[in-house]
Amino acid sequence: MTTLTFPLSRIEGHARVEIEVQNGKVISTRFKATEMRGFEIFVQGIPAEQMPVIVPRICGVCSTAHHVVAVKTLEDAYGVTPPPLASRIRSLLLLGQLLQNQATSLFIFTMPDRVGADSLFEMDDVDVIKKKHFEMAQRALKIRELGTDLITLAGGQFIHPVRAVVGGVNAGIPAERAELMLNRLQQALPMACELFDAYWELTIRMKDRIGSWGDDQPAYYITSTGKVRPDFNSHEIRVMNPEGECCEIFSPRSFREVLEFKESEYSYAGKTSYKGGVIRANSLARANLTAHMGTKVANGYLHRLRIEFGIPAHPIMLFELGRGIELVYAIERAAQMLEQPLDGEDTDVPYTPRDGEGYGLVEAPRGPLIHHYVIEKGKIARAEFIIPTVHNMGSIERALKVAAERYITGDTVNMELEKAVGRVVRAFDPCIACATH
Amino acid sequence: MAEEKINTHEQNTVPRFAVLQLSGCAGCEVSLLNAHEWTEKFQLTYMPLVSSAYDVPEVDILLISGGVRTDEDAHHLKNAVKNAKRVVAVGTCAISGGVANLGNRDEVRQLFLKRQDRLDVPRLLPRSRPVDDFVPIDLYLPGCPPTPELFMAALTDPAGYQASLIVCQECGRKKLKDQKPEHLLGFQKGNVDPEICLINQGYACIGTSTRGGCRAPCTRAGHPCVGCRGPSNVLIEKDSQAWLESIQKVFHAMTNIPDDELKEALLSPQLALFLFQFSDYAGGDRPPRPKEKVL
Numbered sequence: 001m002t003t004l005t006f007p008l009s010r011i012e013g014h015a016r017v018e019i020e021v022q023n024g025k026v027i028s029t030r031f032k033a034t035e036m037r038g039f040e041i042f043v044q045g046i047p048a049e050q051m052p053v054i055v056p057r058i059c060g061v062c063s064t065a066h067h068v069v070a071v072k073t074l075e076d077a078y079g080v081t082p083p084p085l086a087s088r089i090r091s092l093l094l095l096g097q098l099l100q101n102q103a104t105s106l107f108i109f110t111m112p113d114r115v116g117a118d119s120l121f122e123m124d125d126v127d128v129i130k131k132k133h134f135e136m137a138q139r140a141l142k143i144r145e146l147g148t149d150l151i152t153l154a155g156g157q158f159i160h161p162v163r164a165v166v167g168g169v170n171a172g173i174p175a176e177r178a179e180l181m182l183n184r185l186q187q188a189l190p191m192a193c194e195l196f197d198a199y200w201e202l203t204i205r206m207k208d209r210i211g212s213w214g215d216d217q218p219a220y221y222i223t224s225t226g227k228v229r230p231d232f233n234s235h236e237i238r239v240m241n242p243e244g245e246c247c248e249i250f251s252p253r254s255f256r257e258v259l260e261f262k263e264s265e266y267s268y269a270g271k272t273s274y275k276g277g278v279i280r281a282n283s284l285a286r287a288n289l290t291a292h293m294g295t296k297v298a299n300g301y302l303h304r305l306r307i308e309f310g311i312p313a314h315p316i317m318l319f320e321l322g323r324g325i326e327l328v329y330a331i332e333r334a335a336q337m338l339e340q341p342l343d344g345e346d347t348d349v350p351y352t353p354r355d356g357e358g359y360g361l362v363e364a365p366r367g368p369l370i371h372h373y374v375i376e377k378g379k380i381a382r383a384e385f386i387i388p389t390v391h392n393m394g395s396i397e398r399a400l401k402v403a404a405e406r407y408i409t410g411d412t413v414n415m416e417l418e419k420a421v422g423r424v425v426r427a428f429d430p431c432i433a434c435a436t437h
Numbered sequence: 438m439a440e441e442k443i444n445t446h447e448q449n450t451v452p453r454f455a456v457l458q459l460s461g462c463a464g465c466e467v468s469l470l471n472a473h474e475w476t477e478k479f480q481l482t483y484m485p486l487v488s489s490a491y492d493v494p495e496v497d498i499l500l501i502s503g504g505v506r507t508d509e510d511a512h513h514l515k516n517a518v519k520n521a522k523r524v525v526a527v528g529t530c531a532i533s534g535g536v537a538n539l540g541n542r543d544e545v546r547q548l549f550l551k552r553q554d555r556l557d558v559p560r561l562l563p564r565s566r567p568v569d570d571f572v573p574i575d576l577y578l579p580g581c582p583p584t585p586e587l588f589m590a591a592l593t594d595p596a597g598y599q600a601s602l603i604v605c606q607e608c609g610r611k612k613l614k615d616q617k618p619e620h621l622l623g624f625q626k627g628n629v630d631p632e633i634c635l636i637n638q639g640y641a642c643i644g645t646s647t648r649g650g651c652r653a654p655c656t657r658a659g660h661p662c663v664g665c666r667g668p669s670n671v672l673i674e675k676d677s678q679a680w681l682e683s684i685q686k687v688f689h690a691m692t693n694i695p696d697d698e699l700k701e702a703l704l705s706p707q708l709a710l711f712l713f714q715f716s717d718y719a720g721g722d723r724p725p726r727p728k729e730k731v732l
Contacts, residue, residue, distance in 0.1 A: 007491050008485075009485040009486075009488065009489040009490070009491070010485070010486070010487060010488065010489060011486075012463055012486065013463065014458075014460075014509075016626075030555075032558065033558075034507070034509060034558055034559050035460050035506065035507065035559070036460075036506070036552065036553070036561065037506060037536070037537040037540065037565070038537070038540045038545075038549045038552065041540060041545050041548050041552070042537075042539035042540040042542070042545050042549065043539070044544075044545055045542075045545070046543060046705070046706040047706075048703055049623060050706060052662065053660075054536065057462050057464070057535070057536040058462060059462045059463065059464075060461075060462040060463045060464020060465065060467050060468075060582065061462075061463055061464075061467060062465060063462070083504075100467075104470070109487075112488075112489070116692070118490060119481075119487055119488030119490075121476065121481045121487060121488060122480075122481055123476070123477075134476070137476065138473065138476060141470060141471075141473040142473070144470065144472070145470075145471050145603070147462065148467070148471055152654065155658075156654060156655055156657075156658025156659070156660055157470055157654045157655050157658065157660075158468070158471070158584075158654065159464040159467055159581075159582050160464060160581065160582075162655050162658055162660035163658055163659065163660065167675070170628070170657070170660065171629060171631065171659050172661040183582075199703070212487040228592065238654065243544075257500055263556065265555055265556050265557055266556040266557060266558070267555065267558065268553075268555065268558055280659045284570050287652065305585075319463045332455070347628070348628060373511075392662050422489070424455075433461075433462050433463060
């Protein structure tokens, strides 16, 4: 038996892919997360009220989702409901993260695959193609910076936000600052659309060239965004079966009864499944489970996706087009929210900390994120972080198997396999820092 | 630390830099991407987050983020510095081990090491460790994460960069003589007065002795400073006790908060994470980092 090992790049965190082959047959495809810091263990014994500032450090890319969900988990434990203004500001915070993340995944992680480059950051004044890539990278950086600036506006600090507090938020957003951001978002929308149009076209061209990314088969889909339109500051999780019907709705409190979780023998990240079946979370799950984007331009793109690929749609390259739709949505929706006043007095409600158990939920860019804390004497006695990338582990490995079987025949390995492995993994945009935490 | 400025014109070549990410959260990398002026001035040759390159080539500057948590981290680190003219430790994790250091506490360490019973994954080291336990460092860039402005200063002209002495100088909140809180408010509460010093409002803010340069985004947003930039130059070469006492002195002067209440807050994990990154929190008896090497 031979094991082929593929290092991974242009993803968040440390991981590699291992493919075991015997007599030309693919025995297994393993996604191996190779880092762990141990958050579930080391938060034991720390004061519960510090969680919203400590858990964003699980991941600097997904920090906002961890910040907001930690606050919601404590609110659940303390029996507190934040006022509407606070919920709106938290939603805005999550949109900043969506914008930042989708821009990074689209233009920095996966665009190089479409243009046959290792990176878009190769500065070269002579080579016309490299120069074009470089200019694209610079525009992409401006779009994603807008996302972090939105996080700063709504969350205080730009990577590890601080403004969501138990009971609400610690301040509103002054009108003049909201207006400045609104103008920037409105100006950025055409540039984001232009970048996404180019991305869409290059994606279709790549599809025509290579066929499938690796796995076009049905799966279960899971998301917590709204049924009618997206809402990332979410409250319940929905599952769609491979036939395209919503087959389960559950609260974060009952996740253990619905999802099966297994630790992995060969990776620091575990794996979840639904009724023994492979689950997909992230943008394609949302595209399949949302009726409407709720904003004009993004909904136009969603409509186009449905005309071209149907609903539910299954090819994994559509995760990437889905991310582009959400990039546009995040800009439009954030602008809509900033048009309404966000500087009211009613930012938070008083609360009294108490011992007990809490569950929290948000839709992170990679899917539903659940935190669960048990609090004793004001300190964390037990914590669980149910990470969206972990839901996708089974579907990543299934897609890797399809790709491996395509490029390994008899005793030859087509060198295209290396690129295929990268394409498959990046389509799911896994976050290893979160998955292993 | 190399004293000379990296001059892009004289050498007629663009300086090259690489980013090695060890066990961390990638927040430092996200901040670096925000500092996009570097794209015009430097050639990025290795940064797995944004480019497919699998070995660190020869570079003028190597930025290291994340702490050393696994044997693989240690291996990558030792190999990478061989090819670098100047090595910069970036962020709390590289400088102290960071948030992962909470796993070094005796009460959780054993639980922790049990979790690594898996096939062919990098082994966890007995403790999370800072990068300068393994390789010499030319420059320390503290912050969780350092801001884009600080990244640009570290890349272009660290010797010429002058940060404010403490966070208070960048915060702009008013300190009041006659508003002395009796007790701490806790770490996060709503209804923060936008103008008044957070200590006057009863928050355990340690911006009074934390080095400046971050432009005080947290305190200006109403959240007490947790000290992620480390101690000011006055305190940086002293042990953690000196820093602790300096903070206590400030609270004695500005509040009526009882000593034990304050001490409990200052030693709690959220603050301890950052508070002692330059001295003894990460364990061992390593000497303090000289202030000339800290941006």
